[in-house]
Amino acid sequence: MRTPPLILIVDDNPANVEILQMRLLANNYEIITAADGQMGLDMAREMQPDLILLDIMMPRIDGLEVCRRLKSDPELPFMPIILVTAKADSKDVVAGLEAGGDEYLTKPVDHAALVARVKSMLRIKDLHDTVLAQSNQLEMQLKTATKIQSLFWPQLPELEAGGNIWATSVPAAYVSGDLYDVIAMPDNSLLAYVADVSDKGVPAALIMAALSTRIHSVSRTLTEIDEILESVNSSLYNLISEEGFFATIVVMKYWPASGKMELALGGHLQPLRIVAGDIGKMPELNGISLGITPHATFEKEEITLAPGESVFLFSDGLIEAENEGRELFGIDRLTQFIREQSGPPVGQALLEKIKTWRGNAGINDDLTLLEIWRDPG
Numbered sequence: 001m002r003t004p005p006l007i008l009i010v011d012d013n014p015a016n017v018e019i020l021q022m023r024l025l026a027n028n029y030e031i032i033t034a035a036d037g038q039m040g041l042d043m044a045r046e047m048q049p050d051l052i053l054l055d056i057m058m059p060r061i062d063g064l065e066v067c068r069r070l071k072s073d074p075e076l077p078f079m080p081i082i083l084v085t086a087k088a089d090s091k092d093v094v095a096g097l098e099a100g101g102d103e104y105l106t107k108p109v110d111h112a113a114l115v116a117r118v119k120s121m122l123r124i125k126d127l128h129d130t131v132l133a134q135s136n137q138l139e140m141q142l143k144t145a146t147k148i149q150s151l152f153w154p155q156l157p158e159l160e161a162g163g164n165i166w167a168t169s170v171p172a173a174y175v176s177g178d179l180y181d182v183i184a185m186p187d188n189s190l191l192a193y194v195a196d197v198s199d200k201g202v203p204a205a206l207i208m209a210a211l212s213t214r215i216h217s218v219s220r221t222l223t224e225i226d227e228i229l230e231s232v233n234s235s236l237y238n239l240i241s242e243e244g245f246f247a248t249i250v251v252m253k254y255w256p257a258s259g260k261m262e263l264a265l266g267g268h269l270q271p272l273r274i275v276a277g278d279i280g281k282m283p284e285l286n287g288i289s290l291g292i293t294p295h296a297t298f299e300k301e302e303i304t305l306a307p308g309e310s311v312f313l314f315s316d317g318l319i320e321a322e323n324e325g326r327e328l329f330g331i332d333r334l335t336q337f338i339r340e341q342s343g344p345p346v347g348q349a350l351l352e353k354i355k356t357w358r359g360n361a362g363i364n365d366d367l368t369l370l371e372i373w374r375d376p377g
Contacts, residue, residue, distance in 0.1 A: 001050050001126045002030070007118070008047065009033045010040030010066065011055040011084070016107070020053060020084075023111055024118065037061030044070055048077055051121050053105075056085035056096065064099040071100030078128045080121035084109060146174045149205055152212055154182050157190070162307060162375035163256035165192070166347050169368040170317070177204025178315045178366035179212055183219055185253065191219055191228075193251035194313040194370050196268065198289075204366075207240055211247055211290070225251050225264045226300040229287070233266065233298075236291040246291040250313050254372055259305040261372075264298045266290050269319070272312040272334075273303070274344055274373075279335055280309065310344035310373030317367030321354050324361045329354060344373035 007029050011017045014035075021031045032047060034040040037058045044052060044066075052070075056063035067081055083101040085092065093104050102124070103117050149171075156165050167180045177197035185191050195211055197204040211232070218231045229251065236247060248268035254261045263271065267289030273280040283301035290296075305311060321329040337353055338346055347369045354367065 001122070001129050004028050004030050005050040005122050005125075006030045006032065006047065008040065008043055008049040008052045010037065010043075010052065010058070010063070012036050012058045013055070016055070016084075020109065020114070023114055027115055027118075029118070037063065037066045040066050041069060044079065045073075045076065049079060050125050051118060052079055052081045053118075054081050054083055054101075056083055056092075064095060067096070067099040067101055078125065078132075080125050082117055082121060143174065145202065145205065146171070149175050149209075152179070152181075152209065154180075156182055157184065159190075159256040161257050161259075162377075163254075163259075163372070164345065164375065165190070165370075165372050166345055167192075167194075167368070167370040168347070168351060169366070170351075170363065172317070172363045172366050173201050175202060175205035176366040176368075177201070177208055178317065178368040179208045180313075180368050180370050181212060181215065183216065185219065185223060187223060187255075188257065189253045189255045191215075191225070191251065191253055192313075192370060192372065193249055194268070194315055194368050195247050195249040195290075196315040196317075196366070196368070197247045198245055203243075203245070207236075207245055207247065210239060211236060224300070225253050225262055226298045229264055229266055229290070229298040230296065233290045233296045234294055237294040240291045241294075246289040248289045250285070252311065252313070252372070254305075259307075259374055260302065261305050261311060262300055262302050263311075264300045266296070266298060267292075269314065269316060271314075272338070274310045274312060274338055274346065275306075276308070277341060277343055278339055282311075305372070305374055307374045307377035308343060310346070310371055312338075312346065313370040315366060315368040317363075317365035318350075318354065318369065320365055321358060321367065322361055322364050323357050324359045326361075329357055333357075343376070345371050347371040 009020050017033050034043045038060045054063045080102045082103040083096040084105045086107040169178050179195040183191040197207045214232050214235050218228050222228050249266045250268040250271050252263045265285035266287045273282040287298040288296045319331050
């Protein structure tokens with residue numbers, strides 16, 4: 001807001017304009033004037049004053065129409081409007097407020113009331129501008145955070161023996177609380193996982209970063225996935241339990257040469273094994289979410305991925321994706337979609353299916369997909 005604030009007076013009565021102008025000049029405001037509604041519109045768009053005193057009864061365009069046009073113009077900044085009129089009936093007050101007026105003064109205008117209303121509206125204008133500036137600054141920071149977070153997504157490796165891996169993460173906001181990673185292990189296996197922090201936005205993204213860092217650190221000294229989860233859980237509990245956060249995770253170790261795979265789970269959705277265009281048998285994995293208790297243990301199960309089969313990991317943003325009617329995509333639609341495919345991979349096609357399912361609905365939750373499959377023999 002300017003210093004001193006700029007006030008536009010719009011009134012077709014020169015005597016009224018002179019009275020208002022003198023009173024406001026005495027309070028050190030800068031004043032510009034317009035003699036009718038059209039001039040008021042033009043001057044408001046050109047000068048973008050900090051406050052408008054707007055008469056209702058005017059030729060060419062009345063004050064209510066001027067108010068509607070100014071308030072409906074997305075190109076204009078917030079300019080408080082005080083409607084000034086001789087009409088004091090309640091329905092006239094309602095009509096003025098419905099047109100977008102922010103305050104109301106009746107003629108003859110009381111000097112104390114005028115100054116008080118103007119000061120009040122200018123405080124609101126100043127607060128609005130401050131919040132808008134902070135919001136713009138935050139948006140710039142979040143865009144930067146989005147770029148930084150993209151550095152966490154790994155470059156997926158080329159696998160031997162007909163093995164393949166694909167993954168993606170789509171945030172609901174600027175930054176995501178979902179996480180996936182693929183880490184090369186010293187025993188010629190790959191450690192891969194999908195995790196989901198129990199929130200969205202900046203707090204979840206920061207916890208995600210801490211979780212990623214800890215898994216990388218622990219996997220340098222521990223090779224068994226159940227032991228990795230136990231160590232990570234202990235660290236995460238100390239970090240986030242008091243704030244009420246937790247994280248779910250499904251983790252696998254995969255040996256591309258043989259198709260051997262070990263899996264463990266911490267409160268996450270069960271992964272799917274896709275066999276011959278259908279959902280295949282998978283061991284039931286059990287384990288509590290990370291950060292709930294400091295001394296959790298986790299089960300480890302083993303399968304062998306045959307040629308033509310895949311294992312599909314996903315966060316709950318998949319089955320909880322909403323369309324415009326607020327329907328969830330759900331596990332049944334996911335299963336049906338997989339059965340309609342000719343075989344793995346299904347991840348990329350499923351991502352497109354979810355985009356179509358949402359239509360014009362916004363993204364309501366972070367979505368992460370990771371798929372490992374073997375080419376048919």
